[in-house]
Amino acid sequence: MKVFKGNMIYTKEPKRFEILEQGYVTVDDAGRIVSVSKEAPEGIETAHVVDFENHMVIPGFTDLHLHPNQYPNDGLGYNYELMEWIENYATPVNGLYKNEQITRRIFSALIEDLWRYGILHSVQFGALDLRTNDILFEMMIDSGLYCYLGKNHTDYKKDRHEVETTQESMRCAQYLIDKWEGKSPRVHYIMTPSFAPGCTEEMMKWCGEMSRKYKLPLQSHLDENKKEVGMVLDRFTDCKNYAQVYQKYHMFGNDIKTVMAHCVYTTEDEIQALRYAGVYVAHCPHSNCNLGSGIMPLRRYLDMGIKVGLGSDISAGHTLNMMDNMRSAMEMSKVLYVEEGEMPLSTSEAFYLATKGGGSFFGEVGSFERGYLFNALVVEDDAVASIGGHTLEERIERFIYNGDDRQIKQRFVEGKELKKPVFEI
Amino acid sequence: MKVFKGNMIYTKEPKRFEILEQGYVTVDDAGRIVSVSKEAPEGIETAHVVDFENHMVIPGFTDLHLHPNQYPNDGLGYNYELMEWIENYATPVNGLYKNEQITRRIFSALIEDLWRYGILHSVQFGALDLRTNDILFEMMIDSGLYCYLGKNHTDYKKDRHEVETTQESMRCAQYLIDKWEGKSPRVHYIMTPSFAPGCTEEMMKWCGEMSRKYKLPLQSHLDENKKEVGMVLDRFTDCKNYAQVYQKYHMFGNDIKTVMAHCVYTTEDEIQALRYAGVYVAHCPHSNCNLGSGIMPLRRYLDMGIKVGLGSDISAGHTLNMMDNMRSAMEMSKVLYVEEGEMPLSTSEAFYLATKGGGSFFGEVGSFERGYLFNALVVEDDAVASIGGHTLEERIERFIYNGDDRQIKQRFVEGKELKKPVFEI
Numbered sequence: 001m002k003v004f005k006g007n008m009i010y011t012k013e014p015k016r017f018e019i020l021e022q023g024y025v026t027v028d029d030a031g032r033i034v035s036v037s038k039e040a041p042e043g044i045e046t047a048h049v050v051d052f053e054n055h056m057v058i059p060g061f062t063d064l065h066l067h068p069n070q071y072p073n074d075g076l077g078y079n080y081e082l083m084e085w086i087e088n089y090a091t092p093v094n095g096l097y098k099n100e101q102i103t104r105r106i107f108s109a110l111i112e113d114l115w116r117y118g119i120l121h122s123v124q125f126g127a128l129d130l131r132t133n134d135i136l137f138e139m140m141i142d143s144g145l146y147c148y149l150g151k152n153h154t155d156y157k158k159d160r161h162e163v164e165t166t167q168e169s170m171r172c173a174q175y176l177i178d179k180w181e182g183k184s185p186r187v188h189y190i191m192t193p194s195f196a197p198g199c200t201e202e203m204m205k206w207c208g209e210m211s212r213k214y215k216l217p218l219q220s221h222l223d224e225n226k227k228e229v230g231m232v233l234d235r236f237t238d239c240k241n242y243a244q245v246y247q248k249y250h251m252f253g254n255d256i257k258t259v260m261a262h263c264v265y266t267t268e269d270e271i272q273a274l275r276y277a278g279v280y281v282a283h284c285p286h287s288n289c290n291l292g293s294g295i296m297p298l299r300r301y302l303d304m305g306i307k308v309g310l311g312s313d314i315s316a317g318h319t320l321n322m323m324d325n326m327r328s329a330m331e332m333s334k335v336l337y338v339e340e341g342e343m344p345l346s347t348s349e350a351f352y353l354a355t356k357g358g359g360s361f362f363g364e365v366g367s368f369e370r371g372y373l374f375n376a377l378v379v380e381d382d383a384v385a386s387i388g389g390h391t392l393e394e395r396i397e398r399f400i401y402n403g404d405d406r407q408i409k410q411r412f413v414e415g416k417e418l419k420k421p422v423f424e425i
Numbered sequence: 426m427k428v429f430k431g432n433m434i435y436t437k438e439p440k441r442f443e444i445l446e447q448g449y450v451t452v453d454d455a456g457r458i459v460s461v462s463k464e465a466p467e468g469i470e471t472a473h474v475v476d477f478e479n480h481m482v483i484p485g486f487t488d489l490h491l492h493p494n495q496y497p498n499d500g501l502g503y504n505y506e507l508m509e510w511i512e513n514y515a516t517p518v519n520g521l522y523k524n525e526q527i528t529r530r531i532f533s534a535l536i537e538d539l540w541r542y543g544i545l546h547s548v549q550f551g552a553l554d555l556r557t558n559d560i561l562f563e564m565m566i567d568s569g570l571y572c573y574l575g576k577n578h579t580d581y582k583k584d585r586h587e588v589e590t591t592q593e594s595m596r597c598a599q600y601l602i603d604k605w606e607g608k609s610p611r612v613h614y615i616m617t618p619s620f621a622p623g624c625t626e627e628m629m630k631w632c633g634e635m636s637r638k639y640k641l642p643l644q645s646h647l648d649e650n651k652k653e654v655g656m657v658l659d660r661f662t663d664c665k666n667y668a669q670v671y672q673k674y675h676m677f678g679n680d681i682k683t684v685m686a687h688c689v690y691t692t693e694d695e696i697q698a699l700r701y702a703g704v705y706v707a708h709c710p711h712s713n714c715n716l717g718s719g720i721m722p723l724r725r726y727l728d729m730g731i732k733v734g735l736g737s738d739i740s741a742g743h744t745l746n747m748m749d750n751m752r753s754a755m756e757m758s759k760v761l762y763v764e765e766g767e768m769p770l771s772t773s774e775a776f777y778l779a780t781k782g783g784g785s786f787f788g789e790v791g792s793f794e795r796g797y798l799f800n801a802l803v804v805e806d807d808a809v810a811s812i813g814g815h816t817l818e819e820r821i822e823r824f825i826y827n828g829d830d831r832q833i834k835q836r837f838v839e840g841k842e843l844k845k846p847v848f849e850i
Contacts, residue, residue: 072809075826076819078755079771102812109808289756290826294763318752318826327743330503331714331753335760338719346504383534384497387527394501401500401715401743404829 001034002027002415003044006052006378008036009396010059010368014302014352018368019392025057027374031414036368052378056396058351059366060120060375060411061322062358065219065261065282065311068136068149069127071110072096073315078290082225085291085316097132101425107136108423110314111143115421116405117320118377120413121146121362123219123259123282123311125192128152128164130172137180141187143421144413146362146375148217150192151176153207156200166200177214186413188216195221196245197231208250217257217361219282220246223270224262225293243270252277259361261311262287263301264294271304280307280361283353285328287313295332299342302349309358323403326350347397378410379403426459427452427840428469431477431803433461434821435484435793439727439777443793444817450482452799456839461793477803481821483776484791485545485800485836486747487783490644490686490707490736493561493574494552496535497521498740503715507650510716510741522557526850532561533848535739536568540845541830542745543802545838546571546787548644548684548707548736550617553577553589555597562605566612568846569838571787571800573642575617576601578632581625591625602639611838613641620646621670622656633675642682642786644707645671648695649687650718668695677702684786686736687712688726689719696729705732705786708778710753712738720757724767727774734783748828751775772822803835804828 004027008020026035026047035041070090077089097103114122124140126133126149133151140147151173155166164172173191181189191207193199199207211218223229223242232242239245243266246252252273259280266274274281283296301308310325311317319325326347333345359366365375380386385398399407411418429452433445451460451472460466495515502514522528539547549565551558551574558576565572576598580591589597598616606614616632618624624632636643648654648667657667664670668691671677677698684705691699699706708721726733735750736742744750751772758770784791790800805811810823824832836843 072812072814074809075823076815078822078826079769096812096814105812106809109812112808286756289759292759292762292769295760324749328756331711331756332760334714334717335720335757337717339764344504344717383537384499384531387497387521387530387534389497389521390501397503398500401503 001029001043001047003041003047003049004052004057004374005049006055006057007392008057008368009392011348011352011356012367012369014349017348017351017393017396021392025368025374027415031373031416033368033370033372033374035370055409056379056392056399058377058379058396059355059359059368060377061118061354062121062309062362062366063119063312063320063322064123064259064280064309064358064361065125065284066122066314067125068107068110068314069094069097069132070315071106075318076315080291081227082291082293083227094127094129097127097129100135103132103135104139104423104425107139108425111139111145111421113320114145115143115411115418116408117322118408118411119320119322120375120411121359121365123147123190123361124149125219126151128154130175133176134179137176137187139423141184142423144186144418146186146365148188148190150190150219152192152194153203154194154198155203156198166202169203170206173210181214181216191216191218193220193251196236196242197228201249204249204251211256217259218251219259219261220251222246222260222263223265225291226265229265241267241270243273247273252279254278257361261313262293262296264288264296266297271300271306275304275306278307280309282311283308283329284311284313284317285332286319286325287317289328289332290318291316295336298329298333298345299336307357307360308353309361310353321404322354323400326354326400329353347400351396351400374412374415376412377408380407380409382407426454426468426472428466428472428474429477429482429799430474431480431482432817433482433793434817436773436777436781437792437794439774442773442776442818442821446817450793450799452840456798456841458793458795458797458799460795480834481804481817481824483802483804483821484780484784484793485802486543486779487546487734487787487791488544488737488745488747489548489684489705489734489783489786490550490709491547491739492550493532493535493739494519494522494557495740496531500743501740505716506652507716507718508652519552519554522552522554525560528557528560529564529848529850532564533850536564536570536846538745539570540568540836540843541833542747543833543836544745544747545800545836546784546790548572548615548786549574550644551576553579555600558601559604562601562612564848566609567848569611569843571611571790573613573615575615575644577617577619578628579619579623580628581623591627594628595631598635606639606641616641616643618645618676621661621667622653626674629670629674629676636681642684643676644684644686645676647671647685647688648690650716651690654690666692666695668698672698677704679703682786686738687718687721689713689721691722696725696731700729700731703732705734707736708733708754709736709738709742710757711744711750712742714753714757715743716741720761723754723758723770724761732782732785733778734786735778746829747779748825751779751825754778772825776821776825799837799840801837802833805832805834807832
């Protein structure tokens with residue numbers, strides 16, 4: 001048993017921070033939280049006490065949507081909209097991964113950045129190529145970080161270069177599942193059909209079946225961009241909206257855990273479908289701005305009780321800095337406040353999205369509650385905030401708005417410090 | 426004479442980057458650029474050559490609008506709108522400055538951050554208090570950075586606590602002008618009436634007169650927030666818009682250099698007035714989001730040929746990171762693109778605003794052209810970009826979207842390296 005002492009800050013629910021000034025979190029040997037208290041817990045005299053002094057201690061972040069092989073495109077090509085961006089940036093980058101050393105250098109930089117920004121849990125939209133995913137599985141397991149990772153299926157060829165056949169694509173996923181699923185308690189496979197315009201019906205049906213067969217979660221994209229929505233409706237004439245395509249091939253349902261990125265242009269029926277099936281929404285505000293996609297109706301989803309987390313959407317989004325992604329979510333909601341009088345996202349709500357909201361996709365992570373894993377970050381104030389006079393609520397607010405990775409002094413996973421991953425390349 | 430060699434990237438005009446791969450910039454002893462060329466200049470054999478190798482070399486940034494004494498409020502209180510934020514945050518923070526040591530610690534952190542982020546030129550909206558401004562003048566001169574700084578005048582008392590009398594306020598400005606103006610070629614005084622709702626008519630008239638008498642520029646706020654605009658129109662019933670108040674008291678005019686922060690809710694008449702008088706607009710996109718003010722019609726201003734630069738608006742804006750402020754300008758313009766089909770701000774346009782656009786308020790800074798001061802930053806790629814394969818245009822794009830202060834390896838002012846300012850406190 002270990003006792004962590006410090007300024008514990010977390011969100012049980014979106015509307016307010018829970019703040020324990022110099023509080024105690026007791027953790028069992030498996031890294032699960034046994035108690036959270038303002039007073040010293042019983043048995044503290046004999047326990048291993050880790051004192052974080054005046055630092056802030058917060059749950060580790062979750063990035064619900066990122067494309068690891070797109071990392072070299074970070075910050076590039078945002079003069080394009082989605083479909084043109086895919087053609088000009090997202091597709092050509094795959095050429096880099098023919099070289100294993102470059103592949104490892106890119107993923108090493110990515111994983112180091114995940115660690116630096118305290119993204120202890122991430123849902124990664126893998127590459128098409130088997131070997132690239134294979135290397136990333138190996139490196140993610142070595143890193144000690146939590147993740148879901150899946151091979152991207154893009155087997156529908158109309159108007160596209162031939163990228164892979166349906167059979168090849170399926171074989172590749174089956175190989176990765178057989179090789180990696182169950183190898184690590186922290187890294188799991190996730191079924192990953194690219195998006196309706198990129199998949200054959202056969203593939204989508206198979207992905208839904210594989211999810212159920214192996215009890216794997218599933219991720220894809222929904223309603224990101226108007227042109228994309230138009231493409232879907234043109235092709236799937238029997239579906240009255242985009243989400244219905246996924247429903248038709250059984251990719252939504254309470255018996256599987258599904259996350260859909262973007263959800264900018266959802267209709268009322270689609271919102272009901274997301275809610276009914278308990279689908280997670282990965283909100284990617286920077287990406288939706290960068291590619292001129294639009295602003296997601298976040299407040300509507302929160303009011304409806306839809307599960308929402310934040311996604312960096314590397315690299316249509318430009319940064320893994322989750323504080324920056326929280327700020328972006330708040331800024332976009334302020335735009336809707338100005339334009340439509342919608343209640344803006346508060347600091348605690350943004351924090352919730354980046355911690356417990358997205359974290360719940362992984363189970364009991366993202367909060368400091370009994371039964372949760374102690375996956376946590378130790379945060380130092382910046383130079384000016386440390387001059388003092390600020391409440392803990394103001395200090396966390398300041399960190400959310402103006403913090404960076406240098407202020408994250410330590411990362412804990414399952415109650416143990418996770419050191420910076422180092423890869424030999 | 427010195428010759429700088431490296432990848433020179435700058436914007437003569439907004440619409441495109443000028444990129445000299447392994448180019449040469451020759452600088453005279455006063456730090457002014459004599460030539461810019463792709464080929465080695467004549468006389469290079471005997472010149473002092475500084476080789477930046479594969480780094481990018483860009484003009485130093487200009488922050489056209491920031492409130493130095495608000496730095497401790499950075500990231501705080503953005504659940505408020507403007508007038509409530511002033512009451513709850515911007516006003517109370519002034520209490521900190523009764524303690525000289527704290528004052529120096531705050532300004533030391535601020536100046537270090539200006540330096541870190543490559544903000545070689547800033548237009549600072551000073552505090553009310555004489556001593557606070559006095560200390561900042563001294564420290565800014567010591568820093569070696571360029572700035573305009575002025576004492577904030579807030580002498581109108583309706584609905585406000587009494588903060589200063591008109592006479593006191595004037596005496597204080599006169600003292601600072603007498604003491605500091607002319608002391609340094611880099612640090613100058615700027616007349617600083619807070620904003621129309623905070624000033625008496627007498628004060629505004631006096632500020633315009635002082636600008637002309639001492640040939641000083643002038644800064645204030647315009648059309649930031651709807652409630653603020655309403656207050657102005659209620660009080661100045663003889664003026665048909667907010668800008669007319671400033672015109673009435675002769676604060677606009679081609680004989681003085683004026684900068685107005687925000688300009689979100691300008692009417693057509695006001696836009697014409699800004700253009701006619703050559704008034705600079707300090708665009709503060711983060712601030713306008715944080716306080717739910719609105720989105721400035723940037724494209725309209727650019728199309729009209731109005732002079733625009735970027736302002737961090739510390740601390741209604743939360744960051745001095747000018748790359749972040751550029752990104753915010755692009756994101757807000759993307760929102761208007763999605764909603765109204767307006768042409769979004771390109772990367773080169775955003776870069777122009779942060780360099781030559783705002784820099785021209787200081788004269789010939791912000792570009793690498795003959796006659797300009799070599800006030801420049803040396804920028805290193807991040808880990809992934811350095812894997813290679815990117816053009817220089819992509820590398821600068823990536824830095825704009827995803828760069829931070831750690832990538833700025835050196836700062837040059839007037840052709841000489843400016844080391845990190847260190848203050849004994």
